[in-house]
Structure formats: C-alpha cells, structure tokens
Amino acid sequence: MRVTLPPELQETAMLRREMIETVLGRIWASPRINEDFAAICATGGRFSGTASEKAAVELLAKRLAEAAGTPVRREAIPYRGWTRHGAGVTDARGREHPAHALGRSPSTPEGGLEAPLLDLGRGTPEQIAEAGEKVRGAILLVRHEYMIGTGHVHRRKKYETARAAGAAGFLIACNEPGMLPVTGSAGDGEPGNIPCLGLSYETGAALAAQSGSRIRLHVAGEFEAREAENLFATIPGREPELVVLSAHIDGHDLACSAIDNATGLACVLAAMEAIRDLVPGLRRGVQAAMFNIEEWALLGSAAHLRNLPSGERDKLVLNVNLDSLAGAEGLTALTSGAPGVADFIAGALAPTGLSIGTYAPFMGNSDHANFIRHGIPAFRLCAGFDAPQSNMRFLLTPADTPEKVAPHQLKLAASVAALLVLAGCAAETLPPRFGAETVRRITGG
CATH class of the missing domain: 3.40.630.10 (Zn peptidases)
Incomplete structure (x- = not known):
C-alpha cells in the first residue's frame, strides 16, 4: 500500500x-x-x-x-511479592508428574488438593461456559497458545473464567512438545484465587487421558510485602x-x-x-x-x-x-x-x-x-x-x-x-x- x-x-x-x-x-x-x-x-x-x-x-x-x-x-x-516453594501433580494411578506453579498461585492445603480432572482442550471462556456445572469443584486442564497472534486467548483470561465458574484448580499445558513446562502468572494473591500450575505438553497429554478421574495437586508458595x-x-x-x-x-x-x-x-x-x-x-x-x-x-x-x-x-x-x-x-x-x-x-x-x-x-x-x-x-x-x-x-x-x-x-x-x-x-x-x-x-x- x-x-x-x-x-x-x-x-x-x-x-x-x-x-x-x-x-x-x-x-x-x-x-x-x-x-x-x-x-x-x-x-x-x-x-x-x-x-x-x-x-x-x-x-x-x-x-x-x-x-x-x-x-x-x-x-x-x-x-505483594511471592516466592515459589514447589509444585507437583499426582495422577489417578498414583504417578507423580512435574509441574511449575504459576506466579502468585495460592498454596494447596496440607496433603494437597484432590478433585476430578476436567480436560477442556483449548479452554476458551466459551468452552468453560459450555461445560457448565462440570467445572464447579473440578481441576481444569487447558492448553497454552502461541502468544503473539490473531485470536490468542491469554492464559489469565482462561484462569479468571475458570475461577469465576467455580473451578477448584487450574492446569495449563504447553502447546509446544519437547518436555517444556510453561509458566506465567495468574491471579493476584487475594482471597478467592485457586491453585494454578503450568505443565509440559507431554504431561498435559498424559493427564488428559485420565479426564474424569480424581487427581491431586500440590503447590507451596509464600507471600510477603x-x-x-x-x-x-x-x-x-x-x-x-x-x-x-x-x-x-x-x-x-x-x-x-x-x-x-x-x-x-x-x-x-x-x-x-x-x-x-x-x-x-x-x-x-x-x-x-x-x-x-x-x-x-x-x-x-x-x-x-x-x-x-x-x-x-x-x-x-x-x-x-x-x-x-x-x-x-x-x-x-x-x-x-x-x-x-x-x-x-x-x-x-x-x-x-x-x-x-x-x-x-x-x-x-x-x-x-x-x-x-x-x-x-x-x-x-x-x-x-x-x-x-x-x-x-x-x-x-x-x-x-x-x-x-x-x-x-x-x-x-x-x-x-x-x-x-x-x-x-x-x-x-x-x-x-x-x-x-x-x-x-x-x-x-
């Protein structure tokens, strides 16, 4: 032009x-x-x-x-600062999977958070809304997206939508193979936030195969001024x-x-x-x-x-x-x-x-x-x-x-x-x- x-x-x-x-x-x-x-x-x-x-x-x-x-x-x-002290996921078969707590994730209770896993694929706000009551009390699994492009839905938008819908926890799996966990921040450290972790593409795929089963999350972190x-x-x-x-x-x-x-x-x-x-x-x-x-x-x-x-x-x-x-x-x-x-x-x-x-x-x-x-x-x-x-x-x-x-x-x-x-x-x-x-x-x- x-x-x-x-x-x-x-x-x-x-x-x-x-x-x-x-x-x-x-x-x-x-x-x-x-x-x-x-x-x-x-x-x-x-x-x-x-x-x-x-x-x-x-x-x-x-x-x-x-x-x-x-x-x-x-x-x-x-x-309000935050220090990460560790995170992990235990699947329905008792297998431990590595995970990386997203920035400012609240800690889980002693012994972790156990709830049914709900795999929502990409995990857009529309998909979360369509899942309805299935979201409430569940640990949602969604996918990270290429961040710089048309139609990108930001991780934080997915997290906030899941939290507002009553999810108990939030997992986001990397969209790129290669055993690369994805990170980022979510929430703001205030009451009402839910535990949130980043996973590798491969861990996401392994957990998706168990959607509907109960899994356990562990997140430890510390807030300070x-x-x-x-x-x-x-x-x-x-x-x-x-x-x-x-x-x-x-x-x-x-x-x-x-x-x-x-x-x-x-x-x-x-x-x-x-x-x-x-x-x-x-x-x-x-x-x-x-x-x-x-x-x-x-x-x-x-x-x-x-x-x-x-x-x-x-x-x-x-x-x-x-x-x-x-x-x-x-x-x-x-x-x-x-x-x-x-x-x-x-x-x-x-x-x-x-x-x-x-x-x-x-x-x-x-x-x-x-x-x-x-x-x-x-x-x-x-x-x-x-x-x-x-x-x-x-x-x-x-x-x-x-x-x-x-x-x-x-x-x-x-x-x-x-x-x-x-x-x-x-x-x-x-x-x-x-x-x-x-x-x-x-x-x-």
Whole structure:
C-alpha cells in the first residue's frame, strides 16, 4: 500500500533525513546492542523479587544512564511479592508428574488438593461456559497458545473464567512438545484465587487421558510485602511533552527470559544511545521507562501511571513499548485501534523505505495497555506476529534462551524503535489523546 504523508510529516521527514542516516549508522556500526543483550541474559530469569531481578535493575540503571547521558530516576513500587516453594501433580494411578506453579498461585492445603480432572482442550471462556456445572469443584486442564497472534486467548483470561465458574484448580499445558513446562502468572494473591500450575505438553497429554478421574495437586508458595523499582531516564526537547520508550525488566525463572524481554531492554538502550544528542533540538523530549513487575498483570506501569500527578501524566503524548522484539523475522505494532496510530507509524517509517505490520484489536499483554487505559496513544512493537513456527513459540518456557535471537533482528528492531521515537519527538502533530468512551471501546471494558 502506498503511503501518502500528511503535510506536517512531509516537512518533518525532509528535516530528519540526515538524522535518520546518523541514527541507523550508529545502531548498525556498534556491537554494543549484542553486548547489552548478553549481559542482561546473564543476570538470569529476573523473576520479580529474586536476586536475578535485583542484579538486572543495577545493571540496567548504570547502562541506561550511560546510554541516555542523563541521570536515572528510580521509582519504588510496593507490591505483594511471592516466592515459589514447589509444585507437583499426582495422577489417578498414583504417578507423580512435574509441574511449575504459576506466579502468585495460592498454596494447596496440607496433603494437597484432590478433585476430578476436567480436560477442556483449548479452554476458551466459551468452552468453560459450555461445560457448565462440570467445572464447579473440578481441576481444569487447558492448553497454552502461541502468544503473539490473531485470536490468542491469554492464559489469565482462561484462569479468571475458570475461577469465576467455580473451578477448584487450574492446569495449563504447553502447546509446544519437547518436555517444556510453561509458566506465567495468574491471579493476584487475594482471597478467592485457586491453585494454578503450568505443565509440559507431554504431561498435559498424559493427564488428559485420565479426564474424569480424581487427581491431586500440590503447590507451596509464600507471600510477603516487597518493593520493586522502575527506572527512568529523560532527555528534554524544546517543549515539555514527552514520548515514552518503554520495556519491562522482569521475566520468568525457567530460563533467562531472553526474548521476553532482554530483547526489548537491549533495544531501548541502543535507541537511546543513538538519538540522545538529537532529541534536545526537537519539539518533544523522550523518556526511557523500564518497568518492573510487568509479568504480574503489568503492576509496575499501572502503579507509575496511577501515581503520576495529572499535570505530569498530561505531558506523556505517545508510548512506544518494546516487548519480545527478536526471535523471528519482521515486526508488528499492536496499535489497539487507537485513532491515528497506524497512520503515524506508516508515515514515520515511509522516508526510510521500511514498513512493519500493524494489528488493531486490543491486546492488553504488555505495558502499552496501561497507557491506553489513560487515553495516551500507545503501541507495542513485537516480533513473530502470526508466525507460530518461529522461535517466539518458546516464550514462557525453559527454551527462551539467547541463541534464539539473531543479532540482525535486534539491530533492525532497535532501528525501527529509534526512528519511531525520533518521529514522535519531531512531528508537528501526533495521534490525539482520547477520552473514557474511546478507552472503553478499545479495551472492551
């Protein structure tokens, strides 16, 4: 499709030609993005509240200050932390199966939880509703899905539907063979939550053969009050408005969370380093935001935006959120159908000859969703949309490891992110903010 730039972007594009060449040259000529990616992965899975997550925060605080050339602000976020102490499943024949408690699962009573198993296949909300009273008091078995694609039903949606229908427990089996347990978070640690565990594809298949029989779950975990830290570095422009370039710090402890989201963090650092001396001459500034506790229902960005004084929040005019940016060829922007966002993206990239895909239906699967909920135009950049055979299929499994990411994928993602931020800082106009009615229409709630 041929893109016709609106007049204000035509002028901006002409002014940015030299900037574009400078930024792309810096990203592609430097080895630093690959070094940063390796260093972030080396801190481990960065599960919230662990030494790995704390080490990553310290590493990133130092590197972000260097990359942006400005001091880093740390924002403490209190939250209800959780430590995993073990989990397992005993089938109807007494055989023990390995399992991995989903984040913030309540513990089972001493001796475990015994109930009939109900296999609901994919386990969509419609399938759960159709099962009716069979769900009440049962342990539901559902399937994980390829996370970045059309029609994906999020694990949390399945869990919440099962809990509301009266299920006693929740099991989710990986959709990818290879003895790979799947992880993620579910619930919020409050009363009324039900024990929830992730299984491998093979364990799911073995248990499905016993649907209708009684099985036993064991989950042990401990809740406690904790604090996590968000990190911010701001480069002012000529006017007070800011474009926010964000990525999440935390991950999961089955592997080193390489794709999700060391890729996004490394790209934030590369983009900020490439544009830092250009932004002060542009209309708007840029704020790099590294949010924490994202894997637990986007807690870090939710608290940040909720606690900002309205005058400060009003300065935030666009969010470019980087989450799982490499591990497949091609990039897609999840725009949530926010007015003007898809046109902005196409117009911003047109002068370079680059283009990326866009997907309009709301996917509240990363920190951009909280900006949308505050009426701030936002989108998530990700790799591998509707590419279920790509390495993105290993998200939330022990196979989310560094070798799944090609260096050129990282550099292309950082280039696109930097160009979009640069366009946001330079453009005369941006996609408009929107009110509560549009927020409800976009999010469906």
